[in-house]
Amino acid sequence: MIRRALKALVRRQVAGGLASLEHPYNSYVWDTAEVDSMLGTGDWFVTCYSHCCFGGDRIKWTQLTHNSPFLHRALHCPDCPGHANLRGYRVTWSSDGQLSFDTALEAEYPWGFCTAYAEALAAHFRSITPEPVGVYPRTLESLLYTQVRGATKGLQDEQYVIRVVSAVCHTLNMMTEDSEADHLRWLLRQVGLRGTDVRISIPDQQISREEVYPYPAFRWLWKTVLSYKWAAEQHINVLEVTAVLTEFRRRLRNVDNMNTRFLNVVDSLVTFFALTKGRSGSKRMNRTLRRVMALNLASKSVLVSLWTLSKWNYADVASRRFEK
Numbered sequence: 001m002i003r004r005a006l007k008a009l010v011r012r013q014v015a016g017g018l019a020s021l022e023h024p025y026n027s028y029v030w031d032t033a034e035v036d037s038m039l040g041t042g043d044w045f046v047t048c049y050s051h052c053c054f055g056g057d058r059i060k061w062t063q064l065t066h067n068s069p070f071l072h073r074a075l076h077c078p079d080c081p082g083h084a085n086l087r088g089y090r091v092t093w094s095s096d097g098q099l100s101f102d103t104a105l106e107a108e109y110p111w112g113f114c115t116a117y118a119e120a121l122a123a124h125f126r127s128i129t130p131e132p133v134g135v136y137p138r139t140l141e142s143l144l145y146t147q148v149r150g151a152t153k154g155l156q157d158e159q160y161v162i163r164v165v166s167a168v169c170h171t172l173n174m175m176t177e178d179s180e181a182d183h184l185r186w187l188l189r190q191v192g193l194r195g196t197d198v199r200i201s202i203p204d205q206q207i208s209r210e211e212v213y214p215y216p217a218f219r220w221l222w223k224t225v226l227s228y229k230w231a232a233e234q235h236i237n238v239l240e241v242t243a244v245l246t247e248f249r250r251r252l253r254n255v256d257n258m259n260t261r262f263l264n265v266v267d268s269l270v271t272f273f274a275l276t277k278g279r280s281g282s283k284r285m286n287r288t289l290r291r292v293m294a295l296n297l298a299s300k301s302v303l304v305s306l307w308t309l310s311k312w313n314y315a316d317v318a319s320r321r322f323e324k
Contacts, residue, residue: 002029006038013043013067016150018124020066030063039065045072053077055112057087058102070127074120075113144168148214151309154269160211167200167213175219187263191304198263198306212272215306217265222314226250229322234284240271241288243319244303248292252299259300266305267313275305 005021012019023029025048038044044065051060064075089102126134130142144165148155155161175183190198200213226247230239244264251257266272274280278293296302310316 002032003034006034009065010038014156015153016156018066018068018121020064020068020071022062022064025061025063027063030065035065043067045069045076047072047076048078049075049113050077050080051106051110051113052083052086053080054110054116056106056110058089058106059086060106068120068124070120070124071117074116140169140172141165147309147311151311152269163211164213168216171200172216172219175216184263187306188261188304198304212269212307214312215265215308216312217306217308217314218312224315224318227318227321235282237268237270237274237282238284238288240266240268241274241285241292244271244275245288245292245295248295248301248303252295252301257299257301261302261304264303264305265308265313267308267310267316269307272305272307275303 009019009021029035039046044067047064047066049062049064050056051062052058059080064071066072087102091102092100094100126136128134128136128146130136130146131138136142136146145161148164148168149161150156155164174186187198190200198215200215234242244266247264248262251262264275266275274285274289275292279289280286292303
């Protein structure tokens with residue numbers, strides 16, 4: 001049980017979120033090798049306190065392992081100064097002949113502890129939230145950081161997130177009003193060797209095949225032109241490629257769109273890489289990809305793919321219009 005809890009704790013911390021684990025202070029859990037290994041990283045706080053220090057009626061020592069400096073400052077009290085009129089622990093017989101344990105009465109947190117915990121969390125969130133809600137500096141970099149950090153499983157490494165923020169800031173600085181055509185031409189100059197994907201890179205740095213940076217699609221004004229209910233259930237990756245195929249066919253109904261390159265924004269890396277490669281390890285997805293490639297050949301048109309985050313994708317809302 002504790003191994004499973006510790007793994008969830010570490011996953012949450014790596015994703016950039018808050019995580020905490022509470023257990024009695026004298027529990028053998030804190031003496032395990034798994035806890036020693038986790039605490040050895042230096043990313044965690046060990047907070048000790050007794051419920052009586054927060055208005056509880058009895059002494060109850062507890063340990064909280066977490067990753068918030070605000071919680072540590074608010075709750076850490078390893079030396080109880082002593083409190084008057086505290087109650088002891090007893091086991092008594094109730095009127096119906098059942099044993100009654102005072103320890104069960106301490107299962108509820110004292111109200112003073114609840115308010116201290118809540119105020120510490122609120123202070124922590126304000127410190128990482130940009131103005132005007134929080135106190136984090138309201139800069140383009142800070143706003144993007146709060147959007148990018150932990151947005152996907154891959155966006156959890158701190159150094160990678162910093163590079164992503166730098167690349168997106170560079171792209172945003174080139175997206176100015178009345179210069180939309182220049183920006184689109186710049187995007188097409190970033191097309192990779194396959195000729196089917198745009199790799200946004202940091203200035204003065206070669207395009208990396210391993211890292212893909214999201215495109216700030218929120219900067220454009222979008223409108224819904226196609227939204228429909230799926231006829232049958234399929235895997236989400238197959239459905240997303242099918243949606244790309246449907247939009248590609250809709251565009252090619254106009255002969256003026258023949259022999260053209262289309263910038264196609266998707267919010268799935270699976271879809272992005274499948275479309276740029278033209279094939280997939282999934283047989284079901286390959287059936288749809290063959291149809292996309294057939295349209296490429298017949299129309300002499302190419303889908304040039306861009307990847308963005310789901311929260312930056314306008315179509316993400318329209319795609320859920322028919323969900324139950």
